[in-house]
Amino acid sequence: MPxxxxxxxxxxxxxxxxxxxxxxxxxVNNRNLRYKVDKNFEKKLKGKKILNISRKxxxxxxxxxxxxxxxxxxxxxxxxxxxxxxxxNKKTNLSFYxxxxxxxxxxxLIFYFKDFKIIYNDPRRFxxxxxxxxxxxxxxxxxxxxxxxxxxxxxLEYLKKKLNLSKKNIxxxxxxxxxxxxxxxxxxxxxxxxxxxxxxxxxxSLNQKEISNIIISTKFILNKAIRKGGSSIRDFxxxxxxxxxFQNEFKVYNKEKExxxxxxxxxxxxxxxxxxxxxxxxxxCQK
DNA sequence: CCGTTAACCTGAGAGC
DNA sequence: TGCTCTCAGGTTAACG
Numbered sequence: 001m002p003x004x005x006x007x008x009x010x011x012x013x014x015x016x017x018x019x020x021x022x023x024x025x026x027x028v029n030n031r032n033l034r035y036k037v038d039k040n041f042e043k044k045l046k047g048k049k050i051l052n053i054s055r056k057x058x059x060x061x062x063x064x065x066x067x068x069x070x071x072x073x074x075x076x077x078x079x080x081x082x083x084x085x086x087x088x089n090k091k092t093n094l095s096f097y098x099x100x101x102x103x104x105x106x107x108x109l110i111f112y113f114k115d116f117k118i119i120y121n122d123p124r125r126f127x128x129x130x131x132x133x134x135x136x137x138x139x140x141x142x143x144x145x146x147x148x149x150x151x152x153x154x155x156l157e158y159l160k161k162k163l164n165l166s167k168k169n170i171x172x173x174x175x176x177x178x179x180x181x182x183x184x185x186x187x188x189x190x191x192x193x194x195x196x197x198x199x200x201x202x203x204x205s206l207n208q209k210e211i212s213n214i215i216i217s218t219k220f221i222l223n224k225a226i227r228k229g230g231s232s233i234r235d236f237x238x239x240x241x242x243x244x245x246f247q248n249e250f251k252v253y254n255k256e257k258e259x260x261x262x263x264x265x266x267x268x269x270x271x272x273x274x275x276x277x278x279x280x281x282x283x284x285c286q287k
Numbered sequence: 288c289c290g291t292t293a294a295c296c297t298g299a300g301a302g303c
Numbered sequence: 304t305g306c307t308c309t310c311a312g313g314t315t316a317a318c319g
Contacts, residue, residue, distance in 0.1 A: 002312060002313095003312060003313095006312075034295075034296095034313090034314075034315095058312095058313080073313080073314090074312090074313090075296095075312095075313055075314080076296090076297095076311065076312060076313055076314095077296090077297075077298090077311085077312085097312085103297095103298095106297085122296095122297095123296080123297050123298065124295085124296045124297050124298085124311090124313095125295085125296055125297080126295070126296065126313055126314075127313085128314095166289090166290095167289080167290075168289090168290070172290085172291095175313090177313090177314080184312055184313070185311090185312060185313085186312055187312090231312080253312095275290095275291070275292080276291095276292075276293090278310085278311090289319105290318105290319095291317105291318085291319090292316105292317085292318075292319100293315100293316090293317080293318095294314100294315090294316085294317095295313105295314090295315095295316105297311100298310100298311090299309105299310085299311085300308100300309090300310085301307100301308085301309085301310100302306105302307090302308085302309105303305105303306085303307085303308105
């Protein structure tokens with residue numbers, strides 16, 4: 001579900017509440033996430049202080065005061081909720097899943113702090129939590145990721161090299177986390193509309209200018225989405241009122257048969273199925 | 288090696 | 304109302 005901008009927003013909110021705070025206790029209600037939660041997870045986190053909260057691609061990463069690390073991936077439907085002890089009913093939802101009602105039965109993990117707790121809820125259980133014993137295993141795990149799209153590492157030289165000899169289409173390349181890590185299905189369509197390139201274009205047909213435009217659009221769209229607080233689809237509103245608003249800025253995603261947002265274009269948005277993912281584009285504005 | 292497909296899950300919404 | 308079907312923001316093992 002959440003792509004880079006949403007994970008970034010969740011990370012920022014988390015940071016405000018848990019930075020330098022001690023985890024009093026962890027309760028695991030269901031270990032069967034995408035991967036089984038480490039059987040000693042509770043023991044390893046108990047009493048540890050949180051030294052840093054960060055984001056790598058779509059992962060939230062947390063470092064503890066005993067040189068261990070863990071990461072949270074929200075999958076398609078994972079959400080985090082901050083619940084203050086004094087206001088049990090007033091949850092702060094730090095996520096973007098579309099359902100306004102999240103059954104308690106999907107509260108798989110609970111992190112207890114002095115005056116609040118953080119709940120990990122995930123109906124589909126595509127998310128996961130992984131613990132690392134040291135910095136080396138932590139870094140090693142993330143070394144398989146491609147570059148961060150908002151870093152200087154995503155540049156013309158890097159992408160040209162990655163696209164060289166590839167036989168894939170550009171949509172699949174944008175979704176390939178080993179090339180660029182953090183873009184998901186919504187932003188891939190939005191980025192390609194912004195760069196005026198059709199999603200099914202084979203990358204070996206792209207010229208240097210087009211590759212450059214894709215890089216510019218990637219950074220532009222992701223940064224704008226972060227500024228807007230991420231995307232919350234299907235009218236999801238969190239109880240804190242901090243709903244993201246980038247869904248109002250979608251130009252093509254989920255807009256099949258609607259008018260192309262380019263006012264001089266009278267075309268309707270088309271929907272394509274690429275590798276079993278819905279893809280939206282304008283076949284006049286995008287070449 | 289490469290690129291594609293199937294699989295992992297639950298729940299919402301559409302159509303009948 | 305309820306049944307069936309499709310779809311959903313992700314990742315990756317298995318396959319050809």
